[in-house]
Amino acid sequence: MADATWPEELYALLRKADITQFCYVPDAGHQVLIDRSLADPEVHSVALTTEEEGVALIAGAHLGGKQGVLLMQSSGVGNCVNFFSLIKNGNFPFLTLVSMRGDFGEGNPWQIPMGQATQPVMEDIGITCLRAESPDDLIPTVQAGLTMAFQSEMAIAILLTQKLIGAKAFG
Amino acid sequence: MTEPTIDRRELLPQLFDSPDKALFISGLAGAAKDTAAFTDDGANLFTMAGTMGAAVAMGLGVALNAPDRDVVVVTGDGELLMGIGGLVTVASMAPGNLSIVCIDNGQHGETGGQAGHTARNTNLEAIAKGSGLPSTMTISAPEQMKDGAAFLKTASGPRFLLCRVLPSAPSAYKRNFDPVACRHRFRDAFMRA
Numbered sequence: 001m002a003d004a005t006w007p008e009e010l011y012a013l014l015r016k017a018d019i020t021q022f023c024y025v026p027d028a029g030h031q032v033l034i035d036r037s038l039a040d041p042e043v044h045s046v047a048l049t050t051e052e053e054g055v056a057l058i059a060g061a062h063l064g065g066k067q068g069v070l071l072m073q074s075s076g077v078g079n080c081v082n083f084f085s086l087i088k089n090g091n092f093p094f095l096t097l098v099s100m101r102g103d104f105g106e107g108n109p110w111q112i113p114m115g116q117a118t119q120p121v122m123e124d125i126g127i128t129c130l131r132a133e134s135p136d137d138l139i140p141t142v143q144a145g146l147t148m149a150f151q152s153e154m155a156i157a158i159l160l161t162q163k164l165i166g167a168k169a170f171g
Numbered sequence: 172m173t174e175p176t177i178d179r180r181e182l183l184p185q186l187f188d189s190p191d192k193a194l195f196i197s198g199l200a201g202a203a204k205d206t207a208a209f210t211d212d213g214a215n216l217f218t219m220a221g222t223m224g225a226a227v228a229m230g231l232g233v234a235l236n237a238p239d240r241d242v243v244v245v246t247g248d249g250e251l252l253m254g255i256g257g258l259v260t261v262a263s264m265a266p267g268n269l270s271i272v273c274i275d276n277g278q279h280g281e282t283g284g285q286a287g288h289t290a291r292n293t294n295l296e297a298i299a300k301g302s303g304l305p306s307t308m309t310i311s312a313p314e315q316m317k318d319g320a321a322f323l324k325t326a327s328g329p330r331f332l333l334c335r336v337l338p339s340a341p342s343a344y345k346r347n348f349d350p351v352a353c354r355h356r357f358r359d360a361f362m363r364a
Binding site: 085 | 194196225358
């Protein structure tokens with residue numbers, strides 16, 4: 001993944017779509033996006049103490065007339081579940097990019113329960129999940145997600161699967 | 172610690188000159204009722220009736236993206252504690268246009284008045300200060316409310332005002348519980364301004 005070009009393309013796509021707030025808990029899977037947002041004077045790059053803050057920050061950005069994205073690992077989805085009520089109830093446009101753990105080829109058993117529950121939990125609370133399995137399918141998937149979130153005011157999660165980002169060596 | 176003597180229903184009108192100048196985000200329960208009563212549930216207010224702990228982070232999102240407006244989060248001690256890490260995030264981003272007003276009644280009024288942590292050993296102003304907010308203040312008596320108002324006007328932001336109040340009832344006000352409508356009215360009013 002260190003040599004992959006898709007993270008750079010992904011950042012460019014998000015910026016072209018007028019995403020100006022990036023909220024994240026530091027995560028290896030989102031490292032390029034986080035670094036680019038920190039170096040970009042046109043955006044707010046917000047390090048969170050817990051992922052649920054990001055859900056509320058995205059809703060607040062919308063009230064302030066702007067668009068944000070929440071970058072998190074699948075384990076962080078579990079920290080957000082009640083705050084997704086705010087998105088669902090207020091019908092806020094919402095986009096999150098979730099780097100998956102506990103998925104294809106996972107070697108850390110602690111990541112398995114939340115990783116396996118990530119998509120069903122999100123779908124249960126009304127977030128539509130789009131899976132990106134390969135570099136080829138990532139950009140069109142995120143483009144679709146941007147349109148669904150910000151034009152149709154849907155809540156969208158793009159799952160960056162471990163087929164795409166690789167399983168972190170563990171042990 | 173001196174016992175507080177502020178009646179919360181008198182607090183917000185004493186802290187702010189006008190109910191419609193700032194953008195207000197309030198958490199759930201009593202804080203939402205008091206803020207809705209103060210603004211007459213205005214288009215400059217978004218209240219919650221759930222998602223306990225979300226108010227500070229939501230206000231931060233508004234403040235970062237509406238840098239020309241004063242943004243005020245009105246929260247309670249219980250709500251603030253549920254999202255206490257948000258103070259740290261606020262301190263790191265340091266938006267000068269954000270004020271956090273915590274109405275601390277030392278109890279969970281909405282669920283039957285169970286004692287809260289601030290009635291025991293916890294000091295929320297010290298937590299805000301330790302989180303790195305540049306300006307913090309505590310008031311607990313009615314005659315200090317004018318000092319609180321001056322603090323909110325002049326202290327460098329982000330600022331945190333802890334208002335220790337009597338454990339009396341919040342304002343009786345029936346606010347709009349349709350978050351979609353409240354989102355639209357807030358955003359429309361903000362974008363028009």
